[in-house]
Amino acid sequence: MQDFDTVNQAFSKQSDYFDDYDYQNPILVYMREQVHQHVLKFLPQKANYLELNAGTGLDVCFFASQRPESTFHATDLSDGMIQKLQKKVVSLSLDKQISVQQCSFLELDKVENKQFNYVFSDFGGLNCAKDLKEVATKLIPLLADGAYLTWVIMPPICPWELITALKFRFSYAFRRLKLGGTMAHLEGNYFKTYYFTPSQVEKALGNNFKKIALEGLGAIIPPPEREDFAKAKPIFFEKLKKWDEKVRYSFPFNTWADHFIITLQYQK
Numbered sequence: 001m002q003d004f005d006t007v008n009q010a011f012s013k014q015s016d017y018f019d020d021y022d023y024q025n026p027i028l029v030y031m032r033e034q035v036h037q038h039v040l041k042f043l044p045q046k047a048n049y050l051e052l053n054a055g056t057g058l059d060v061c062f063f064a065s066q067r068p069e070s071t072f073h074a075t076d077l078s079d080g081m082i083q084k085l086q087k088k089v090v091s092l093s094l095d096k097q098i099s100v101q102q103c104s105f106l107e108l109d110k111v112e113n114k115q116f117n118y119v120f121s122d123f124g125g126l127n128c129a130k131d132l133k134e135v136a137t138k139l140i141p142l143l144a145d146g147a148y149l150t151w152v153i154m155p156p157i158c159p160w161e162l163i164t165a166l167k168f169r170f171s172y173a174f175r176r177l178k179l180g181g182t183m184a185h186l187e188g189n190y191f192k193t194y195y196f197t198p199s200q201v202e203k204a205l206g207n208n209f210k211k212i213a214l215e216g217l218g219a220i221i222p223p224p225e226r227e228d229f230a231k232a233k234p235i236f237f238e239k240l241k242k243w244d245e246k247v248r249y250s251f252p253f254n255t256w257a258d259h260f261i262i263t264l265q266y267q268k
């Protein structure tokens, strides 16, 4: 069971600088654009969209601006994230389109709308869940027939992290491979995180979901914490982006990466 209080405290502290860090990190900017392009391929013009672990609302506000005929429901566990999200929605005058609810993805039975046709989760929020089946059990009753689900998840194998073993950074290099989860340290708080393969996501969701797209996020480009690299070597970073674009849809690059983006469709 997730320690809600610790996770809430950690992400609430992070919410104070979350957007500023995101905007100034060229790797994160690029990765978020890739996620947005992926989602826009499947997001209906008239979507009824649910977001899990929405953070400060960077994604939901973007999608609302792209789909003015759609309605959006953004959820997150953390006090700080929810406050920033509510403020952003109001300041962008999106409050008629976007509703906000403080709710864990382990308690989705608290969400009242039962006809979502798109469910989104970005940047590893679901890596805080020990068992994705628990999320799926409460999510499925909220879905309309034919609903799409796009989840952005951190897998156990990230080549950029593994190669740091050559510099003897063994605990970082192999952190994702620890059995029983890895202790994350965020803002002085410790909590467990878990890494999942695309097959584990499919298994947790069950037979009523069909995988329709899978791509690696940060397959060739370095992970966001290597922003120093992208800033110091911009020309090389541009080259890596080009290679990344070519290979991210094929195995192993669609699975061995910083994150992967998986989209599945639900049939009742």
Ligand SMILES: C[S@@+](CC[C@H](N)C(=O)[O-])C[C@H]1O[C@@H](n2cnc3c(N)ncnc32)[C@H](O)[C@@H]1O
Residues within 6 Å of the ligand: 002, 007, 008, 011, 052, 053, 054, 055, 056, 057, 058, 059, 075, 076, 077, 078, 081, 103, 104, 105, 106, 121, 122, 123, 124, 125, 126, 128
């Ligand atoms: C890395 S942030 C990503 C935020 C957002 N998806 C984005 O891409 O900007 C992870 C988010 O997961 C949220 N989170 C962690 N555990 C959660 C839970 N059990 N239920 C809902 N949200 C949770 C955190 O509060 C945090 O906002």
